Amino acid sequence: MIDAATVQANLARVHERLAAAGGDVGAITVVAVTKAFDAPVAAAALAAGIGDLGENYAQQLLAKVAAFADAPPAMAPRWHMIGSLQRNKVPALAPHVDCWQTVDRLSLGTAIARRAPGATVLVQVNATDEPHKGGCPPEQASELVGALTDAGLQVRGLMAVGKAGDDDGTARAFTTVAHLADRLDLPVRSMGMSGDLELAVRAGTTMVRVGRDLFGARPDARPGSGGVGD
Numbered sequence: 001m002i003d004a005a006t007v008q009a010n011l012a013r014v015h016e017r018l019a020a021a022g023g024d025v026g027a028i029t030v031v032a033v034t035k036a037f038d039a040p041v042a043a044a045a046l047a048a049g050i051g052d053l054g055e056n057y058a059q060q061l062l063a064k065v066a067a068f069a070d071a072p073p074a075m076a077p078r079w080h081m082i083g084s085l086q087r088n089k090v091p092a093l094a095p096h097v098d099c100w101q102t103v104d105r106l107s108l109g110t111a112i113a114r115r116a117p118g119a120t121v122l123v124q125v126n127a128t129d130e131p132h133k134g135g136c137p138p139e140q141a142s143e144l145v146g147a148l149t150d151a152g153l154q155v156r157g158l159m160a161v162g163k164a165g166d167d168d169g170t171a172r173a174f175t176t177v178a179h180l181a182d183r184l185d186l187p188v189r190s191m192g193m194s195g196d197l198e199l200a201v202r203a204g205t206t207m208v209r210v211g212r213d214l215f216g217a218r219p220d221a222r223p224g225s226g227g228v229g230d
């Protein structure tokens with residue numbers, strides 16, 4: 001059973017790793033990734049003092065929103081959508097998502113702007129040269145940020161996912177994205193998960209998305225999803 005005390009202890013360990021890598025723990029937001037877990041795990045994260053929760057799948061996010069429907073506003077989590085997203089999911093999500101982290105094309109941004117004018121978004125950048133993954137190419141990020149801003153969205157930063165099994169490639173990608181954020185004057189850099197926290201800190205992350213290191217191994221992947229951890 002994952003209870004608040006367990007999450008708190010695991011969070012302390014995550015903070016230690018961030019600090020050991022040279023990070024300013026007070027300046028790095030930890031988003032707890034609750035995908036594949038049930039609502040009680042999300043409640044344990046909240047009770048442990050983590051107010052930012054991340055989900056990859058619309059259905060799982062909406063199920064947890066429903067579970068917290070009766071919570072007082074002060075106890076309501078901030079929901080981050082961190083999975084690749086189809087436009088047709090936007091209407092159902094729009095009332096509940098506080099930060100859309102995976103905006104990588106204008107058509108998706110336009111759909112969000114229509115349902116949630118002024119919403120906070122991050123532009124996902126694919127800096128690892130893996131075409132099957134989400135994210136816009138680094139050289140298109142500037143234009144996309146401009147277009148999303150023109151569409152009325154609050155573009156707060158950039159988001160990136162590292163390259164599995166390739167620390168050098170991940171470090172290079174995170175550095176590319178951090179420089180891009182500098183150049184575009186964007187404060188938020190959402191980079192780093194359980195396996196690459198240190199690389200993200202060294203590149204100047206301001207937001208890490210952590211699942212396994214807070215909650216342990218995820219329950220079975222959803223059938224046909226290609227693995228929840230991907």
Ligand SMILES: *Cc1c(COP(=O)(O)O)cnc(C)c1O
Nearest residue numbers: 033082193194195209210211212
């Ligand atoms: C699953 C996931 C995470 C969390 O990964 P862990 O290895 O469990 O920390 C972070 N970001 C994204 C985009 C994810 O899909």
